[in-house]
Amino acid sequence: MSRLLAVAALLLMPGWAEAHAFPDHSEPRVGHTVEASPPAVRIWFDGRIEPVFSTIRVEDAERRRVDKGDSHVDPADRKLLEVGLPPLPPGRYRVFWSVVARDGHRTQGDFAFRVK
Amino acid sequence: MRGKSLLACACVLALVLAASRPALAHGLIGKRFFPATLATDDPFVADELSLPTVSYLKLRGTDEAPPTKQIDLSAEFSKRLSPDLGISLGGTFTILDPDGGSAVTGFDNLEISAKYVFFKSPAHELLLALGLSWDVGGIGSKKVDAESFDTWTPQLFFGKGFGDLPDQLELMKPFAVTGAFGLAVPSRVHTKTFETDEDGNVDVKKPLNPTVFQWGGSIQYNLQYLQSYVRDIGLPAPINRMIPVVEFALETPLDGRDAGRTTGTVNPGVIWFGRYFQLGIEAVIPVNRDVSKNIGALAQIHFYLDDILPQVFTWTPFHGVLGPTQPQ
Numbered sequence: 083m084s085r086l087l088a089v090a091a092l093l094l095m096p097g098w099a100e101a102h103a104f105p106d107h108s109e110p111r112v113g114h115t116v117e118a119s120p121p122a123v124r125i126w127f128d129g130r131i132e133p134v135f136s137t138i139r140v141e142d143a144e145r146r147r148v149d150k151g152d153s154h155v156d157p158a159d160r161k162l163l164e165v166g167l168p169p170l171p172p173g174r175y176r177v178f179w180s181v182v183a184r185d186g187h188r189t190q191g192d193f194a195f196r197v198k
Numbered sequence: 199m200r201g202k203s204l205l206a207c208a209c210v211l212a213l214v215l216a217a218s219r220p221a222l223a224h225g226l227i228g229k230r231f232f233p234a235t236l237a238t239d240d241p242f243v244a245d246e247l248s249l250p251t252v253s254y255l256k257l258r259g260t261d262e263a264p265p266t267k268q269i270d271l272s273a274e275f276s277k278r279l280s281p282d283l284g285i286s287l288g289g290t291f292t293i294l295d296p297d298g299g300s301a302v303t304g305f306d307n308l309e310i311s312a313k314y315v316f317f318k319s320p321a322h323e324l325l326l327a328l329g330l331s332w333d334v335g336g337i338g339s340k341k342v343d344a345e346s347f348d349t350w351t352p353q354l355f356f357g358k359g360f361g362d363l364p365d366q367l368e369l370m371k372p373f374a375v376t377g378a379f380g381l382a383v384p385s386r387v388h389t390k391t392f393e394t395d396e397d398g399n400v401d402v403k404k405p406l407n408p409t410v411f412q413w414g415g416s417i418q419y420n421l422q423y424l425q426s427y428v429r430d431i432g433l434p435a436p437i438n439r440m441i442p443v444v445e446f447a448l449e450t451p452l453d454g455r456d457a458g459r460t461t462g463t464v465n466p467g468v469i470w471f472g473r474y475f476q477l478g479i480e481a482v483i484p485v486n487r488d489v490s491k492n493i494g495a496l497a498q499i500h501f502y503l504d505d506i507l508p509q510v511f512t513w514t515p516f517h518g519v520l521g522p523t524q525p526q
Contacts, residue, residue, distance in 0.1 A: 102226070102473065102505065104422060104426060105425075105426045107430065108430070111430040112425065112426060112427065112428065112429055112430040113368070113428055113429030113430060114429070114430065128473070129473065186508075187505070187508075189226070189229070190229060191229040191426060191427050192229070192427065193426065193427050193428070194365070
């Protein structure tokens with residue numbers, strides 16, 4: 083029982099242990115169509131991420147990179163990863179991200195959105 | 199023999215007190231997360247602890263025994279020895295409560311297993327592994343029918359996510375399947391038993407210990423995969439971390455009087471996974487009435503030790519500290 087309590091305590095200690103960071107939500111929303119070109123792609127994760135090793139890029143349907151190349155973690159919100167976008171013509175775009183949680187756990191993924 | 203039994207008993211006690219039945223792993227391949235399934239094993243190796251796994255099923259009566267409620271309390275500890283090789287120790291405490299009789303309790307045999315992942319394809323979310331399980335006979339309690347002989351089970355595992363389907367089938371992408379196939383070979387072909395009747399006559403019986411083909415797996419639909427990689431349908435927490443699952447845990451004796459007769463269960467349920475642990479609950483539905491005509495239940499708390507304390511639990515003898523299970 084004491085070991086169980088110890089484990090429970092570890093799980094509840096904020097900042098002591100960090101695990102894989104998974105996306106919580108994003109703008110534009112995963113798989114959705116937006117009415118106009120969004121100014122940026124933003125992904126909020128379920129844990130703090132490491133700025134130096136967390137990246138995001140956006141490609142069009144021809145796999146050409148279209149983002150501004152200014153991928154960064156928001157200094158005021160270490161769960162937010164974003165990249166600026168120029169005005170995008172209507173079409174389908176895919177976002178690729180790779181993040182490292184604060185203790186070195188890496189996760190990666192991708193999703194699509196469409197501009198009307 | 200005595201030394202072997204003592205050693206094994208010590209391991210069982212250590213497992214029950216400090217750590218963790220079938221080897222159940224969790225893992226990432228590409229962007230696909232596979233949870234640890236409750237009734238069957240998956241192909242991953244990981245540093246993890248299932249404590250406890252609780253199962254309940256009322257067994258049908260036979261000519262020799264009344265209908266009996268069976269409750270199993272299991273624990274399992276799994277440890278990676280290298281990025282692709284892992285071992286597991288599992289123990290089960292069994293409670294048998296027959297209708298009209300008094301309950302009996304005892305430990306089942308210790309189970310030791312090893313697994314090696316020999317193929318990974320992150321792009322296709324595909325993983326293949328080989329395993330070997332050793333049911334250490336003679337150390338469990340005869341009161342709960344623990345076998346007096348060893349059983350060796352070579353195994354083949356696979357896991358496959360469907361994230362590589364074309365975009366026209368995007369709502370199918372969160373699906374994944376796992377499979378586990380094993381051949382349980384007893385170390386003793388016959389078990390000799392002696393029974394003495396009222397007249398003092400001794401009856402010697404030598405029932406066959408069958409070789410059993412064990413097969414099963416799971417079908418999963420990962421709602422986190424749907425939300426994060428396919429389509430955000432606005433699922434709130436905690437539903438956005440749930441994986442509806444149907445498991446199949448079946449076995450078919452290859453010899454003996456029950457040769458070819460498949461028994462087992464189909465287990466629909468749901469698994470929720472967090473950052474450090476997962477919770478799972480399933481109904482246990484027998485595929486036929488050979489074992490039971492009732493529906494049972496299975497529940498588990500499973501800790502991701504490699505995420506909780508990576509510097510401690512992911513240490514390996516030849517590869518140092520591995521860190522948590524990473525996407526491959």
